Amino acid sequence: MNALQIVWVALRALLRNKLRSFLTTLGVIIGVAAVVAMTAIGAGARARVQKTFEDMGSNMLIVRSGASQSGGARGGAGTQPTLTWDDLDAIREQVSDVRYVAPVLATAAQVQAEGQNWSNWAPAEGTLFSADDVARGAKVAVLGHTVVENLFGAYADPVGQIVRVENVPFEVVGVAATKGQSAFGSDNDDVVFVPVTAFRSRLQGGLQQFVDGVILVGATSQAATTGVEASIESLLRTRHRIRPGTPDDFTVRNLADIAAAQQEGARVMTSLLAGIALVSLVVGGIGIMNIMLVSVKERTREIGLRMAVGARPRNVLTQFLVEAVSLSLIGGLSGVAVGLAIAFWLAGRFEWPLLVQPAVVVLALGSSAAVGVGFGLYPAWQASRLDPIQALRYE
Secondary structure: OOHHHHHHHHHHHHHOOHHHHHHHHHHHHHHHHHHHHHHHHHHHHHHHHHHHHHHHOOOEEEEEEEEEEEOOEEEEEEEEOOOEHHHHHHHHHHOOOEEEEEEEEEEEEEEEEOOEEEEEEEEEEHHHOOHHHHHHOOOEEEEOHHHHHHHOOOOOOOOOOEEEEOOEEEEEEEEOOOOOEOOOOOEOOOOEEOOHHHHHHHHOOOOOOEOOEEEEEEEOOOOOHHHHHHHHHHHHHHHOOOOOOOOOOEEEEEHHHHHHHHHHHHHHHHHHHHHHHHHHHHHHHHHHHHHHHHHHHHOHHHHHHHHHOOOOHHHHHHHHHHHHHHHHHHHHHHHHHHHHHHHHHHHHHHOOOOOOOHHHHHHHHHHHHHHHHHHHHHHHHHHHOOOHHHHHHOO
């Protein structure tokens, strides 16, 4: 028998038991689908995180206040106010290679309009408004789309309307562009922006000399970021009179380090999920081997007849091996289709980018073929070792 005849005979044997063939491939389908879907979504999540940090700038530093401590319990960074507005001015004036310094202030506030109210986190940045607005402490606001929808309705134009933030009236001067969900799952549109001076005088409350938030520092270049970080740490230790050997009462984080940590976390999670999916492939391979062993038993007389009319052991071995590989490849192709469908659905559901990696698809198909060869070899070898006379007598 030539190769084409062997493949045709193997496929006919599989088609005689369609349901059993499908159930045999189910484990491979699940395994390959999981590998393709998880790696595609994982790659998309990493790309989303990377883009988020790239948009913020790879030369960005985040300066936070220190951590509070009470009764032996230590709070997180920023829970103890230690950074002052004078610190912010000193960073701007005394640290070289600094392109800009800006505060990011935030508070939990209730926003009211037209009898409706909506609680949200309201960050404010001085760069969102004109220099005159900041200098005057103007009570103007820019709303995110989520706030607009909940206060005025989905299609309303709130510009010129008055909203009350903690009972302080602010005139709406604009609506921020829709941002959607962040890489960390929060709603970027659930925000209200006001000038930093208005925030300090109207919303911040006590401790006016302290920055109630974080300080963003942009270096002139990515290469200068490390030097700027060291200079800020030295300056703040001097200003806060921190003695040598005493911990800092502030933290300086490099955005590039945060991005690397996020990427590594996403990579580890993707690898873990892919490993679990590969286990499914192995389970599917075991299913193929079991079914092929059953098939050898059922077709013992057929094997004996083929050998009696001239088929050689290698022909029988090749036939059963082709059947096993065909099952695994059919399962692999079906798994790729199912995996891509799942990946597209998840990407649309969670608004993540979808990155299908051709190398992963090829690897998944190659793995399914390897599973077919690895787990189909033993049943095929057993079939080829049958004695024709004993096989013909088999009941």
